[in-house]
Structures are given as structure tokens and as C-alpha cells.
Amino acid sequence: MAAESQAKRMEESQQLQFVREKLLAFQKKMIGDVEQRMSCLIQDVMLDIQQQQLRQQFDNSTDRTSAGNGNIWHNRQPQTANGKSAESDISDSPNLQSDAAAQNETTPASKQHNNEKEKQQQQQKQQRRGLPDKVFAFRESYLTALLQVEHMRTIYNIFYTILVLFFLNVICYDYFVEGHINFAFDTFNGGLKRLHYVMGIWLLEHIFVLLLFYAFRGWAIMRAKLQTHNSLQRFWSHSSLIMYISAQLVFGYVSTSLCLKLNLPFVSACVLLLESTRLLMKMHAFVRYNAARVLAGKLKTDNEPCPAPMPSLQSYVYFLFAPTLIYRDSYPRTTHIRWKFALCRLLEMVAVAFLYAFIHERHIHEHFHLFGKEPMGASQLIVKLFGMMLPSAIIFLCGFYMILHSWLNFTSELLRFGDRMFYKDWWTSHTYDTYYRNWNVVVHDWLYEYVYKDCYKYICKGSKTASSLLVFMISALVHEQVLGFALQMFFPVMFVFFGVVGVALVFLMRRAPKTLGNIFLWFSLILGNGMLISLYAMEYYAKRNCELSYKHWTDYVTPALWRCYH
Known part of the structure; x- marks a missing residue:
């Protein structure tokens, strides 16, 4: 009996142990499921919060009138007529209170006179309110923020x-x-031929740009020494200005003439011309910003003005490579480099470069390499134009992504440049003036800061329309100069599309409804880019395929595609 009872107890204990193990396994599984579900719920909540914050930021950025300094997508800081921002006007309120206290002690007649005088000054200040300045802040690019959703x-x-x-x-x-x-290596070999010449010219150009820093410092030191001799100081400044303008013209002439003398292919010529244009804009930004401080006799910092003749060479060298065309002595800097982020942007540029090579071989060359030899009528021309619409749209979008997003974010990450707002939400624009402002913020800031504002203040005397037209003409001429010398032909289609049609659309679409305006914007961009690339391809292959004679000056300005078939 004792043995049976002991065996029974052992069996019961084994069953209890089995039940206990099952319960522990069930408990462990339940806890794991609960933890997994809780983790998923927390991630969903955090993602919803992040998306809500991004949605609020982008909603605020679309409200142009209510944008304030607290919005990270706001690019300007308002200025008053005396050059101070709105914040500095608010900070001057103790002085206004002391003036009011002083007025209370005056007689009623003088008090009334002072009130009228103060009202007149306030009205003049409001009428002469200055244009806003560029502000730099820590912020990611639009697509970087959007891709978190x-x-x-x-x-x-x-x-x-x-x-x-x-x-x-x-x-x-x-x-x-x-x-x-093939992997499109033939296209790369042909487009990047003589690239070593471009690199040598690029190094010489940077030596010239560095010499400008010391030349500007010499002008500032000599001007300070001639402070007691007004006539000599004025002569020295005017002579230096003439030398500076001459140096800029020579710099631009040499880079363009070398494209013709070295017979650079299209890609190599574009690299040289775009880099030369970038350096010209950098030099002018540095001189224009610091010349005003030298003429004022003080260096204005973020806190308060302090006497200093020139910024440091380190700031100037950093500015030469920083992804901005607006000079400042310092910029917002990140704490570290995200190497994974930089590598992803680099791989994106390589992928888009291969895509461009494939599009050139499969579409552009395939459509137009016999232009000038084959019969061409209206029907054949229309088929070729519409056949290039989709590839041209891909070229347009990928060019934006490669240059304004991948390349600029790549250089920003390596230089720890904090302000990544190189573009805005141009794809939601329903007017062309909004599109031009948001498409390329880097170039637009330079045109606004150093062309539009100076023209508005000194040349056009308050006319925004005339200042805007001048900006458009300069931008269209530079675009045409780069394309014309890169392709080595006079064919001003870019100037007509940008400087004439684009300007007309700015005024025609200002009151367009948002939905219809955005549809028409995309329709005109796809159609315009398709026609632009097709016309330049026709002209390029017509010059190669047709045996044309150049006996009169009109032969150089008449399009080759016209002369081939007429």
C-alpha cells in the first residue's frame, strides 16, 4: 500500500509539473505577445505623432502670409527701413517708454508737436520698410522630412x-x-572626355578665388589708411571696383573660351561652366557682403556691432565649398557626420548618372541621330516631340533630385552644414512665381539678396516689377550661356522659354485656381522640357549630319535644323 501511494504521489507530482510547465510556457507566450503588441502600439503612436508634426509643419509652410520666425520652413526675416529686424524693434520698447515719460514732462503744445512728428516718422518708417534678409537655421530638406512618413x-x-x-x-x-x-560606358567615355583638363582649370580657378580674399583685404586696409584723405580714398575705391569688375569679366570669359578651344564634350563643358558660374557667384557674395561692412566701418555680428576689418580666411574657405551662395561668417553646424546618409546620397547620384546615360542611348540618340539625313515632315516631327515627353520628364525630375537633393545633401553632410533647405515644396505650386521661388532656393536666395535687393534699392527705386524682370533676364542669360557654350552653338531656345514664356506665365497665372493652376504647371513643365530637349537635340545632330557652309554672319545665327531642310 505504501508503494502504491508513493507511486500515486509521484504521478500526481509529474502531472502538476507538466501543468506548471504548460502554464509557464503559456504565461511566457502571453507576455511576449503583449510586449510585441505594446511595442507595435507604441511605434504606431510615435509614428502618428511624427506624421502629425510633419503635417503641421508643411501646413504652416504653405500659409505664406502667416509664416513667422518660429516656422523652420520660413526663409526670410523681415527688416525695417533702418536695417533692423522686427525683433530689434520690439527690443527697443524701453527706449520708447523713456521717450513717452519725457514727453509727459513737456508742455501741451510741444507734446502735440512731438506726437505729430512721431506719427510722421512712423509713417515714413512703414513706407520705407526694408526687404527681408536670409536666415539660416537647423532644418532638413523637404524630401528628407517627407520620407520619414x-x-x-x-x-x-x-x-x-x-x-x-x-x-x-x-x-x-x-x-x-x-x-x-554595354552598361552605357560609351556614353560616359564620350561625355567625360578631357575631364583632366577641367580638373586642372578648376584648381587654377580656386587659386584665383583665394587671391581675391587677399586683394579684398588689401583694399580694406588701404582704404582705412586713406581715411583722412577723402579724394584719395574715393579714387582708390573706384579703381578697385573697376579692377574687380574687370577680373570678374575675365574670369567668365576664360572659362567659356576654354570650352571652345579645348573642344570639351557636353558633360565636361557643363561641369566647367557650372563650377565657374558658382565661383563667380561666391566671389560676388563675399565682396558684396563684406564691402558694405567695410564702408560702414564696423563688422556687424549676431550680438552687437564690434570693430573688425575682415572675416577670417577659414570662414572664406568654408564658404567656397559650403552648399550655399549667401555669405555669412558662420553657419549652423551639425555635431557629427551621418556616413550612412552621405553614402546613400552618393549612390543615388551614381544611379541617376547611369539612368541619364541609358536615356541618352535609348531615347535621345535613337530619336535624333539621323536628323538632317532622313526626311522630316510635320507628322514625323510631332511623333518625335511626343516620343520625348516622358523621357524629358524623367530627366527633369531626376535632375532636380540628383543636384538639389542628393548632391547638396551629400556635401552638407560632409561639411556638417546645418541648413538643408535647398528647395521647397515646388511640386504643389499653382503659380509660376511660387514655382521659381521654391524650385532652387540656393540660386534664388543669391538672386534675391545680391541682384533683386540692390536693384530695388539703388536702380529701380522701389519698383518690384522692374527688379523682378532684371532678375529673370540675368538668370535666363546665364542658363543660355551655359547650354550654348557646352553644346558649342548659338540656339537661344532656353532664353526664349525662360526669359519670355516663363515671365509671361508668371503674370498670367497669378490668379489661377489652385487645382487648375497646379495641373497647368505640370502640363507646361512636361511639355516645355520635352520641347526644349528635343529642339537642342535636333540642332546638335543637324550640325553634325548636315554639311553647312558659313560664309555670312547670318549663317552662324540661323538654326542648323532650319538650314538642313530649307
Whole structure:
């Protein structure tokens, strides 16, 4: 009996142990499921909060009238007529209170006279309110912030998938049709030919730009020594100004003439011309910003003005490579470099470069390489133009992404440059003036700060329309100069599209409804870029395929595509 009872107890204990193990396993599984669900819920809540914050930021950024200094997407800081911001006017309120106390002690007649005088001064100050200044702040690019949202990230992944499928299509076509895989290396070899000459010229240009710093310092020191001799000081400043303008003209002339003398291909010529234009804009920004401080006799810092003749060479060198065209002695800097982020931007640029090469081989060269040899009528021309609409749209969008997002974010990350607002939400624009302001903020800031404001203050005397037209003409001429010398032909289609049609659309679309305006904007951008790339391709291949004679000056300005068929 004792043995049976002991066996029974052992069996019961084994059953209890089995039940206990099952309960522990169930408890562990339940705890794991609860933890997983809680983790998912926390992630969903955090993602909803982040998306709500981003939505509020972008909603505030679209409200142009109510944008304030607290909005990270706000690019300007209002100025009063005396050059102070609104914040400095508010900080002067103790002085206004002391003036009011002094007025209370005066007689009623003088008090009335002072009140009238103060009202007149306030009215004049409001009428002469200055244009806002560029402000720098810590902020990411629009797409960097948008891609933190899961839905936008999915669209980004879809584009990556389409890009991979396009590459596979090209590889399969090369292998099964051509018999070998090319990877568009012929296009790269032809476009980047003589790139070592470009690098040598680039180094010499940077030596010239560094010499400008010491030349400007010499002008400032000599001007300070001639302070007691007004006539000599004025002669020295005017002579230095003439030398500076001459140096800028020579700098631009040498870079453009070298494209013709070295017979640079299109890509190498674009690299040289765009880099030369960037350095010209950098030099003018440095001289224009610091010349005003030298003429004022003091260096204005963020806290208060203090006497100082020139900024440091370190600030100047950092500015030369920083992804901005607006000079400041210092910029917002990040604490560290995100190497993974920088590598992703670099790989994106490489992928877009290969995509451009494939588009050139599969579409541009395929459509137009026989232009000038084959018969061309209205029907054939229309088919070619519409066949280039979709590839031109891809070139337009990928060019924006590669230069204004990938390249500028890549250089910003390496230099720890904090302000990444290189563009705004131009894709939501329903007017062309909003599109031009938001498309390329880097160049727009330079045109606004050093062309528009100076023209508004000193040349056009308060006329915003005339100042805007001058900005458009300068921008259109520079765009045409880069394309014309890179392709080595006179064919001012870019100037007409940008400086004439673009300006007309600015005034025509100002009162357009938002939905219809945005649709028309995208329609005109896709149509315009398709026509632009098609016309330049026709002209380029017509000059190569047609044996044209140049006996009169009109032969140089008449388009080759016209002379080929007429």
C-alpha cells in the first residue's frame, strides 16, 4: 500500500509539473505577445505623432502670409527701413517708454508737436520698410522630412523598383539584341572626355578665388589708411571696383573660351561652366557682403556691432565649398557626420548618372541621330516631340533630385552644414512665381539678396516689377550661356522659354485656381522640357549630319535644323 501511494504521489507530482510547465510556457507566450503588441502600439503612436508634426509643419509652410520666425520652413526675416529686424524693434520698447515719460514732462503744445512728428516718422518708417534678409537655421530638406512618413517612403521604394526594372530592361536588350552588355560606358567615355583638363582649370580657378580674399583685404586696409584723405580714398575705391569688375569679366570669359578651344564634350563643358558660374557667384557674395561692412566701418555680428576689418580666411574657405551662395561668417553646424546618409546620397547620384546615360542611348540618340539625313515632315516631327515627353520628364525630375537633393545633401553632410533647405515644396505650386521661388532656393536666395535687393534699392527705386524682370533676364542669360557654350552653338531656345514664356506665365497665372493652376504647371513643365530637349537635340545632330557652309554672319545665327531642310 505504501508503494502504491508513493507511486500515486509521484504521478500526481509529474502531472502538476507538466501543468506548471504548460502554464509557464503559456504565461511566457502571453507576455511576449503583449510586449510585441505594446511595442507595435507604441511605434504606431510615435509614428502618428511624427506624421502629425510633419503635417503641421508643411501646413504652416504653405500659409505664406502667416509664416513667422518660429516656422523652420520660413526663409526670410523681415527688416525695417533702418536695417533692423522686427525683433530689434520690439527690443527697443524701453527706449520708447523713456521717450513717452519725457514727453509727459513737456508742455501741451510741444507734446502735440512731438506726437505729430512721431506719427510722421512712423509713417515714413512703414513706407520705407526694408526687404527681408536670409536666415539660416537647423532644418532638413523637404524630401528628407517627407520620407520619414511611411506612405511617402513607399512611393520612394516604388521609384527604386522602377529604376531597377529599367536597368534590367537595358541589360537584357544589350545582351539579347546587341550581343554584349554595354552598361552605357560609351556614353560616359564620350561625355567625360578631357575631364583632366577641367580638373586642372578648376584648381587654377580656386587659386584665383583665394587671391581675391587677399586683394579684398588689401583694399580694406588701404582704404582705412586713406581715411583722412577723402579724394584719395574715393579714387582708390573706384579703381578697385573697376579692377574687380574687370577680373570678374575675365574670369567668365576664360572659362567659356576654354570650352571652345579645348573642344570639351557636353558633360565636361557643363561641369566647367557650372563650377565657374558658382565661383563667380561666391566671389560676388563675399565682396558684396563684406564691402558694405567695410564702408560702414564696423563688422556687424549676431550680438552687437564690434570693430573688425575682415572675416577670417577659414570662414572664406568654408564658404567656397559650403552648399550655399549667401555669405555669412558662420553657419549652423551639425555635431557629427551621418556616413550612412552621405553614402546613400552618393549612390543615388551614381544611379541617376547611369539612368541619364541609358536615356541618352535609348531615347535621345535613337530619336535624333539621323536628323538632317532622313526626311522630316510635320507628322514625323510631332511623333518625335511626343516620343520625348516622358523621357524629358524623367530627366527633369531626376535632375532636380540628383543636384538639389542628393548632391547638396551629400556635401552638407560632409561639411556638417546645418541648413538643408535647398528647395521647397515646388511640386504643389499653382503659380509660376511660387514655382521659381521654391524650385532652387540656393540660386534664388543669391538672386534675391545680391541682384533683386540692390536693384530695388539703388536702380529701380522701389519698383518690384522692374527688379523682378532684371532678375529673370540675368538668370535666363546665364542658363543660355551655359547650354550654348557646352553644346558649342548659338540656339537661344532656353532664353526664349525662360526669359519670355516663363515671365509671361508668371503674370498670367497669378490668379489661377489652385487645382487648375497646379495641373497647368505640370502640363507646361512636361511639355516645355520635352520641347526644349528635343529642339537642342535636333540642332546638335543637324550640325553634325548636315554639311553647312558659313560664309555670312547670318549663317552662324540661323538654326542648323532650319538650314538642313530649307
